[in-house]
Amino acid sequence: MSARTLVLGGGFGGIATAVELRRLLGDDHEIVLVDRKPQFTMGLRKLWELVGHGTFADGSRSRVLLARHGVEFLQTEINAIDPSGRRGETSDGWRDGDHLVVALGAVSRPDLVPGLPEHGHDVWGFAGVPAAAEALRAFDGGRIVVLIAGAPYPCPPAPYECVLHLHEHLLARGLRDRTELAVATLQPMLMPNAGRDGSEWMGQQLTERGISYRLGAKTERVEPAVVVLADGEMPFDLLIAVPPHRPPAVVADSELTAGHGWIAVDAGTLATSHEGVYAVGDVTLIPLANGLPLPKAGVMAELQGTRVARAIAAELRGEEPPAPFDGSGFCPIELGPGSAALVEGHWYAEPEPVVTVSEPSAAHAAEKAAFETEHLERWFGA
Ligand SMILES: Cc1cc2nc3c(=O)[nH]c(=O)nc-3n(C[C@H](O)[C@H](O)[C@H](O)COP(=O)(O)OP(=O)(O)OC[C@H]3O[C@@H](n4cnc5c(N)ncnc54)[C@H](O)[C@@H]3O)c2cc1C
Missing domain, CATH: 3.50.50.60 (FAD/NAD(P)-binding domain)
Incomplete structure (x- = not known):
């Protein structure tokens, strides 16, 4: 038929x-x-x-x-x-x-946060990335904030991949020792979908690299050079944002x-x-x-x-x-260009999803690159 x-x-x-x-x-x-x-x-x-x-x-x-x-x-x-x-x-x-x-x-909606479109960079929509990359190239030290301003958003670990990539990028440019890196999330833990253990593991990765983080940070608005939270402020020289999604x-x-x-x-x-x-x-x-x-x-x-x-x-x-x-799936989390950890989850498990995070390795980073290559070839041809 x-x-x-x-x-x-x-x-x-x-x-x-x-x-x-x-x-x-x-x-x-x-x-x-x-x-x-x-x-x-x-x-x-x-x-x-x-x-x-x-x-x-x-x-x-x-x-x-x-x-x-x-x-x-x-x-x-x-x-x-x-x-x-x-x-x-x-x-x-x-x-x-x-x-x-x-x-x-x-859809990424920076317009839902007053001041964000004017003062921050939305890197969750394709359109915002080139301007953010240009601002990063012009950056010469100071304070970079990665802000998770809404949830749920696509790829829960990716904001942390973002800040870890920024860390490596600044090291390579000799700017890391004069840059403060911070992440702020409105969520009560870094990666709620990976549970308390997964969140603590990520917290450890950030701390080892001198990256600070703030939990439960509800963004009210963004003003020039400062994120105004419900319970405080975060100054920045460069703001990379994960806006609310709809x-x-x-x-x-x-x-x-x-x-x-x-x-x-x-x-x-x-x-x-x-x-x-x-x-x-x-x-x-x-x-x-x-x-x-x-x-x-x-x-x-x-x-x-x-x-x-x-x-x-x-x-x-x-x-x-x-x-x-x-409800099962896996994805490598990049910790920089040559290292990644594998997150595997059985998210439909009861009473709690069962999620494991493997030790970081170069092999998992290669798997992430291969993930893209293999899909592009299978779907679109060599
Ligand atoms: C920084 C970042 C890193 C990520 N890394 C990973 C990763 O490593 N692994 C992973 O698994 N996921 C990752 N993701 C998440 C992944 O990109 C999304 O979860 C995935 O794209 C969702 O697929 P989808 O088919 O649901 O929607 P999409 O891929 O968003 O596709 C929706 C499509 O609909 C089209 N569309 C929407 N509205 C209209 C309309 N009105 N008319 C015509 N067309 C329309 C859009 O153009 C788009 O092509 C990442 C996301 C981000 C932002």
């Missing part, structure tokens, strides 16, 4: 869904993937571009290349989603599918979101409350047994997209549904 799957969003989740669907279904299954941007680039490139370890261009690939998997790519804005009709309104008109997969990610407006305006503003899905099937409509990745919020949300990460979006593709293929072939997504 021929059918069409419409995938909204061409990031980790959307591409994984489309490529797995093609692997499982014959050419008469139509797969349409919509994204406003012509190119795919991984989030990890933002930190590499910031500290000069790589460029966006080196890690970017055209989504048109997904044609090699028989995926039709439409580069256009999605202006509305009608989940009951399993369709989306693009700048080129309505497109529909027998199945609809929403993989539109989370679902894209087109999702917020749809009938898909739950009370918390994100798309609610079944934790195992990623099905929404609308028949034939799934959501994967950062645009969803999946509560865990300890009340925290499942970490927003590319690896999670990919695993979820793969599971959704298998479910759609099984349904179309009249087969049993695949095993549910089990």
